Amino acid sequence: MIFLAIPLFVAFLAPSLAQEPSPREIDGLTAVPINIHSVNAKVVFDLDTNKAKATADMVFEMTGDGGMPVFDLRQKIDTITLDGESIAVETCAPHDFGRLSGTMLILERELEPGKIYTLHFDYQLRQPVSPQSNPIGWGDGKLNWDFFFSDLNQGRYMEMWFPSNLLYDMFKFDLDVAIKGTEVKHLLVSNGVTTEVGPLHWKVSFPDHFTAFSHMLVIIPAKDVKIGGGTFKLNGETKEIRVTVRNDAGASVETVLKQVESDMEEFSKTMGAWQHTGPIEIVIWPGSRSMEYDGATTTAMGALRHELFHSWFGRGAKPQSQNDGWWDEAWTVYFSDGGRTPASRTKTEGKPFELSSGDEWNRTTPSTSYRAGSFFFSRVAGTIGEEELIKHMASFYEKHALKTVSTAELERHLVEESGNEDLHQLFHRYVYGKEGKYGAEK
Ligand SMILES: [Zn+2]
Incomplete structure (x- = not known):
């Protein structure tokens, strides 16, 4: 993501799981991460009433030893069923995971590992209860709707509109979307496979290597x-x-x-x-x-x-968690925006800087990823040479394209490819924000 208001260059398959966070106690409940297999949703926008009715089925299994499933949906839910059995909406409420993560839903049911469950949700689709979200654009016979994801606030990916998970989870998503109450021609633009099944009625199928931040969808009047x-x-x-x-x-x-x-x-x-x-x-x-x-x-x-x-770094090789969201902005600013600092200026030690937090439930990319992050890559270039760095980032992309990858793997990759152990110290001080020498605490 980028805001142009910030100067870009100031100084110059089968559903799979990467590493999910550990279970966590919140409000006396033990929240256990889930593995979503698929989400199947339907939305009808009615331009006579300016209301949108949504239903969603989420098929999933528990990770680890099972327990209470945790996931997110930033909509006011009307009814919920679990494998066809009605569930009180109050027992699937938002709980606060802290400043960096915001709220997530915990279903107050102990579920077993190794079993497949289906949660069904009915709700009216409204402006998501997420920081700096956008409302649905209702117009006279016209609709403007954009998924409008963001890395910079928690709860700003797929969970704004449909049940979804943190970034460790890849799952298939199928959406059926229709507009009623208008004859005005609209376009649906998406990076899913889109089929127009009738007038103002589409089916969009997103592949199973997508994570919560992958899906692009815009509906707009054709004449605009x-x-x-x-x-x-x-x-x-x-x-x-x-x-x-x-x-x-x-x-x-x-x-x-x-x-x-x-x-x-x-x-x-x-x-x-x-x-x-x-x-x-x-x-x-x-x-x-x-x-x-x-x-x-x-x-x-x-x-x-x-x-x-970003289709190479960020949404090609993808961050495995939001603690890994810094490197795609940092490398994008460094490489595509020309955010490079000459080697002579990268030698001063400066203060430690944290770009990757230790909070496994973090859902926010720090805004310092752009400037301090690109400066970090300048420090790496100053240590191993820019040509080397570019070569190793290309092989990193090649290795991890369409998959998620962590900061630790990036560190390992750069050290192994360059053979330069000094890079550990750069990660230690300018990515993890730690004082002292790398390895000294071990
Ligand atoms: Zn960006």
Whole structure:
């Protein structure tokens, strides 16, 4: 994610689980992470009443020894069933996990490990109860709806609209979405596989390697945008580029396509092949807020390059938890935004700096990831040389594309590839924010 208001360069398959957090006691309940297998949801937007009815089925199993499942949904739920049995909504309430994580739902039922459960939810889809969320755009015969994810606040991914999990979990998501009460033509733009099943009625299928922050979806009246497309050649393979430009964004489809093609070529040459399964999906809008998704972006023109690069780092090789969210912003600023500091200026020791917190339930990327994070990569470049660093980041992407990966694995990778043990000290001081010498505490 990027806000243009912040100067970019101030100094210059089967559903799978990565490492889930440990169970945690909250309000006298033991919250146990779950492994979501699939989410299947349906929404009907009614433009006569300006109400949206939603239903969602979440199929999951417990991790570890089982216990009370914890997950999130930032909507006011009307009814819940567990395997068809009615559950009192009050027994699936939000509980506060602290400043960095916000609230999550704990279902007050002891569930067994190794069994598959289905939770069913009915609710009216409204503006999510998440910090700095956007309302649904109800207009006269028109609908504007954007998933509008963000890394910078907790509770701002899929859980805003549908039941979802923390980043360690990959799961399949199928969405059926329809608009009633209007004849106005609307477009649905998404990085899922989209089928128009009727007038103003779509089915969108998101792949099972997606995590809570992967899904891009925008519904917009067709006459408010210009659309276009092109192709991009990658190792003899042709990839489709699809562009949707809002009329008020002040850019032409041709300008956008030209920039996408040139950036794609540069990033593919330096970082490795684009790995995403679908077309490259770009939505351009005005304003200061831009966001990356897997193989896609909703972005201001000025942040297009930055967001596109995130399809390699951030939504290509993906952070395994929010404690790993710093490196994708840091490396994106360093590489795509030119946020590099000369080696001569990276030698002063400076203060320790924490970019990766020790809170396993953290759901916020620190805003210091951009500046202090890119400065960290400048320190690495100053230690092993920039060419080496770029080469090792490319092999890191290659190894982890479409998978999640932790800060510890990045550290191990850079040390092993460069053979330079001094990098441990840089992580120790400028990523984990610790005083003293690396290894001294052991
Ligand atoms: Zn970003």
